[in-house]
Amino acid sequence: MNSFLRKNIVMLVAVLIMAAFLIAAAQGMEKQDFVITLLRGLAVGSITFLVASGFSLIFGLLDVLNLAHGTLFMIGAYLGWTVVVRPDTFVDMLTPLALIVSGFALGDVYPLLASRIRLGLSMRRILPWGMILVSILLFGFILPRYPIAIWDVGNYGQSPVTFAFMADSGARLPVQPAAFTEISAPLAVIGLLLASILGAFGISLFDNTPRTVRLSWKNFVSIAVALVVALVGLIFNDQLSAFFYCLNSNWLFFIAVLVATLSGVALGGLMEATLIRPLYSRPIYQLMLTLGMSAIGIEMVRAIWGRPEFVMPKPAFFNGGGEACPATNFADWWTNHCSTILLFEGRVRVYNEIFIPLVGLVVLISIWILLQRTRLGMIIRAGVQDSQMVEALGINVRRVFTMVFALGVGLAALGGVLGAPSTGLSNVMGESLLLNALIALAIGGLTSYPGAALGSVIVGMIQQFIIKYGQIGIVIPFTDIIFKPTPPLVPASTVLLMVIVLLILPNGLLGKKE
Amino acid sequence: MKTFFNSNRGAFITLLLLILLPFIIGLFDGASPATVFVNGSGQSKFIQGLAIEIFILAIYAISFDLIFGITGMLSFGHSLFYGVGAYTTGIAMKSFGLPLLPTFGLVLVAAVVQAILFALVLPRVKGITFALVTLGLGSVFHILVMSSEFGPYTGADVGLQGVITPAFISPANERLRFYFVMLAVMVLVYLVYQRFVTSPTGRVCVAIRENEGRARMLGYNTFYFKFVALLLSSFTAALAGFFHTLYQPIVSPNVAGMGFTVTALLIVLIGGVGTLNGAFVGALIYRLLDYGLRRYIGESASFINGAIYVLFVLFVPYGIVGTWRLKSLQMKQGWERLLGCLVDK
Numbered sequence: 001m002n003s004f005l006r007k008n009i010v011m012l013v014a015v016l017i018m019a020a021f022l023i024a025a026a027q028g029m030e031k032q033d034f035v036i037t038l039l040r041g042l043a044v045g046s047i048t049f050l051v052a053s054g055f056s057l058i059f060g061l062l063d064v065l066n067l068a069h070g071t072l073f074m075i076g077a078y079l080g081w082t083v084v085v086r087p088d089t090f091v092d093m094l095t096p097l098a099l100i101v102s103g104f105a106l107g108d109v110y111p112l113l114a115s116r117i118r119l120g121l122s123m124r125r126i127l128p129w130g131m132i133l134v135s136i137l138l139f140g141f142i143l144p145r146y147p148i149a150i151w152d153v154g155n156y157g158q159s160p161v162t163f164a165f166m167a168d169s170g171a172r173l174p175v176q177p178a179a180f181t182e183i184s185a186p187l188a189v190i191g192l193l194l195a196s197i198l199g200a201f202g203i204s205l206f207d208n209t210p211r212t213v214r215l216s217w218k219n220f221v222s223i224a225v226a227l228v229v230a231l232v233g234l235i236f237n238d239q240l241s242a243f244f245y246c247l248n249s250n251w252l253f254f255i256a257v258l259v260a261t262l263s264g265v266a267l268g269g270l271m272e273a274t275l276i277r278p279l280y281s282r283p284i285y286q287l288m289l290t291l292g293m294s295a296i297g298i299e300m301v302r303a304i305w306g307r308p309e310f311v312m313p314k315p316a317f318f319n320g321g322g323e324a325c326p327a328t329n330f331a332d333w334w335t336n337h338c339s340t341i342l343l344f345e346g347r348v349r350v351y352n353e354i355f356i357p358l359v360g361l362v363v364l365i366s367i368w369i370l371l372q373r374t375r376l377g378m379i380i381r382a383g384v385q386d387s388q389m390v391e392a393l394g395i396n397v398r399r400v401f402t403m404v405f406a407l408g409v410g411l412a413a414l415g416g417v418l419g420a421p422s423t424g425l426s427n428v429m430g431e432s433l434l435l436n437a438l439i440a441l442a443i444g445g446l447t448s449y450p451g452a453a454l455g456s457v458i459v460g461m462i463q464q465f466i467i468k469y470g471q472i473g474i475v476i477p478f479t480d481i482i483f484k485p486t487p488p489l490v491p492a493s494t495v496l497l498m499v500i501v502l503l504i505l506p507n508g509l510l511g512k513k514e
Numbered sequence: 515m516k517t518f519f520n521s522n523r524g525a526f527i528t529l530l531l532l533i534l535l536p537f538i539i540g541l542f543d544g545a546s547p548a549t550v551f552v553n554g555s556g557q558s559k560f561i562q563g564l565a566i567e568i569f570i571l572a573i574y575a576i577s578f579d580l581i582f583g584i585t586g587m588l589s590f591g592h593s594l595f596y597g598v599g600a601y602t603t604g605i606a607m608k609s610f611g612l613p614l615l616p617t618f619g620l621v622l623v624a625a626v627v628q629a630i631l632f633a634l635v636l637p638r639v640k641g642i643t644f645a646l647v648t649l650g651l652g653s654v655f656h657i658l659v660m661s662s663e664f665g666p667y668t669g670a671d672v673g674l675q676g677v678i679t680p681a682f683i684s685p686a687n688e689r690l691r692f693y694f695v696m697l698a699v700m701v702l703v704y705l706v707y708q709r710f711v712t713s714p715t716g717r718v719c720v721a722i723r724e725n726e727g728r729a730r731m732l733g734y735n736t737f738y739f740k741f742v743a744l745l746l747s748s749f750t751a752a753l754a755g756f757f758h759t760l761y762q763p764i765v766s767p768n769v770a771g772m773g774f775t776v777t778a779l780l781i782v783l784i785g786g787v788g789t790l791n792g793a794f795v796g797a798l799i800y801r802l803l804d805y806g807l808r809r810y811i812g813e814s815a816s817f818i819n820g821a822i823y824v825l826f827v828l829f830v831p832y833g834i835v836g837t838w839r840l841k842s843l844q845m846k847q848g849w850e851r852l853l854g855c856l857v858d859k
Binding site for chain 1 (some may be wrong): 557588598635638639643646647649650651654657658660661662664674717726776783787816817820821823824827828831
């Protein structure tokens with residue numbers, strides 16, 4: 001008992017302070033306000049946690065401070081929005097994406113082919129560059145001509161804002177399906193496939209390390225899957241679009257979550273393998289690289305989806321209305337799917353304040369199980385402690401690095417798409433969330449997984465309670481002055497808390513001493 | 515004396531060019547040196563303005579290079595130093611009507627105060643945690659500047675407007691004088707920094723960057739040296755902020771934000787981390803690029819900025835000056851070979 005106390009003293013003190021803070025906060029407001037604010041704090045904390053946990057896993061294992069994490073969170077939200085509001089764009093994107101990937105799916109075939117080609121030294125130097133150049137030229141020629149039904153940022157009637165508004169009110173704008181006009185379909189498909197194979201071949205030629213390569217069935221299965229997806233997307237384009245448009249909004253939302261998370265995973269893996277990996281010997285440069293990536297990502301989002309903010313419709317499961325709403329208990333809610341529910345006489349929005357914290361909890365537990373109960377988790381935990389030692393034991397740490405980076409970015413993208421229906425989409429959502437996540441991690445301990453959860457909840461709670469007290473005001477004891485915290489105090493308070501915590505405990509609340 | 519001149523030939527030629535720059539540009543534009551001297555409007559005046567901005571940026575970037583490149587402390591709150599300098603000047607002159615010199619004194623006091631603020635944090639946290647704490651301190655200042663409570667003083671999110679610069683260096687009417695004052699300040703700052711880095715104190719700072727534990731083992735109180743570097747850096751950045759307020763008609767709250775620290779990082783990276791001269795080269799390239807991109811490409815300029823940033827990190831990690839220093843012997847030999855070929859044949 002005594003040793004337990006001594007080991008967890010910081011955690012216990014933190015929990016006690018939190019409890020005292022909550023009790024103090026409860027004194028000044030009505031019961032229903034308190035419940036709503038508590039739930040809101042949990043919701044903000046959950047979204048922050050999804051970003052912070054990925055960030056902390058990446059920092060712990062790879063020692064990379066991924067400052068592009070907020071931008072990737074934002075990209076996840078925008079991708080999810082596209083699937084929900086414009087499924088036809090999503091279907092149109094399938095074919096070219098699958099074709100671009102297909103060349104890279106044949107990874108192990110190229111070294112075999114290359115070993116068959118006998119060339120002079122100068123030709124061997126020129127060949128990869130030539131292939132990549134041809135590939136880029138082909139991509140540059142075909143991709144702008146490839147028909148993709150998309151919105152028009154410049155035209156208000158066709159802008160994402162209008163599409164979002166119409167979709168939110170239940171109606172859909174009629175969309176023009178794009179057709180092959182400037183280029184014939186077979187030519188485009190063959191050209192893209194050729195460009196992709198040439199590009200992948202050219203890149204693989206740079207890698208001169210001699211090794212034995214055995215062809216495995218995985219290569220052929222992956223290229224077959226990519227080609228089938230591409231062809232299905234091409235041939236049944238209209239039917240697929242129509243199918244997605246008729247689909248129940250719950251399923252559409254589910255697909256959006258899947259697509260956004262998987263794109264996050266793919267983006268993360270790609271980013272680690274191409275950009276971060278060459279820089280492990282220069283940590284400061286990795287940090288600067290991610291800063292640059294963040295700027296690029298924001299600009300791309302601005303170019304594609306435009307600057308104005310817009311909304312994402314909630315799935316129908318959480319968006320019911322009518323006579324029976326707001327629901328009074330959960331059984332009642334289950335039959336009507338009301339958007340709000342009465343808890344302690346306060347109206348609570350089901351999606352924002354109950355569903356999101358639940359998802360946060362599920363993710364918290366599943367990642368915890370992954371870390372504690374699986375082989376991969378064991379490698380990750382060992383790698384956080386000493387990655388060189390793990391490598392010396394014969395484990396391919398680089399592959400685990402890529403997987404963890406992909407996992408972290410996937411979690412951020414999941415957070416983005418889940419948060420989008422409640423907070424809306426804007427260009428700056430990534431930056432503000434990244435600051436929140438950084439503060440949460442600094443409070444909880446940079447490389448500590450439970451610390452990420454604790455810090456996120458603390459940050460979410462403090463922000464929401466201060467916002468609430470900004471509306472009702474705090475009576476300062478022994479005086480009649482009513483103090484109303486203004487909006488700028490919300491970020492300032494958490495930042496100050498971070499500075500104080502770091503000054504007392506430089507490793508955060510749950511971080512281990514080095 | 516002669517060897518001194520010879521060894522610093524590049525610096526003297528650059529200085530001479532910078533002194534003559536307004537007049538040369540004027541000649542291109544068809545304005546005689548006399549016209550330029552009385553601040554006639556024209557291309558020369560515009561270029562002077564751009565040059566003044568570059569000088570201010572360079573002074574700010576060199577102060578970041580001192581603590582990041584020389585002493586090895588990564589601070590994400592560096593824009594706090596600049597922002598405090600800029601806002602102290604603006605508020606003192608506008609709201610309290612102080613003349614120039616007392617304002618300058620106040621800026622120096624503010625610089626000491628903020629250096630002490632950072633120094634309080636210094637012994638407790640290192641590395642990434644130091645970066646986070648400084649980020650926190652910087653954002654608190656940014657938030658305070660943006661908040662509406664201080665609106666009458668700081669202008670909230672619109673920015674601080676209506677600071678009247680004394681007539682004798684007014685950027686509108688006496689721009690040439692402002693240009694030379696800025697040039698003199700920049701040269702002075704560079705000389706002080708060069709002296710500092712080559713002094714024993716500066717050597718210890720470099721040692722701290724390389725291996726702090728070892729420096730401490732050798733008996734140096736590393737805190738003291740870090741504090742001196744912070745103090746000098748804080749002074750310089752606040753000085754840059756002071757001139758920013760005098761020159762710009764409006765002090766935007768962005769100068770206190772995280773983005774402006776990233777600007778310093780970018781400039782130092784382009785020029786070369788830890789090279790001092792790099793800050794000037796970087797500021798020149800950064801400002802011209804930013805100006806050119808915004809003019810010809812418009813909104814998506816920061817996309818290209820980000821791409822350049824990534825390309826520099828991947829392919830020119832030592833920056834322009836750093837790469838130049840690494841390769842200068844090879845380049846010299848290459849030139850000689852090339853010239854030899856031309857002359858012989």
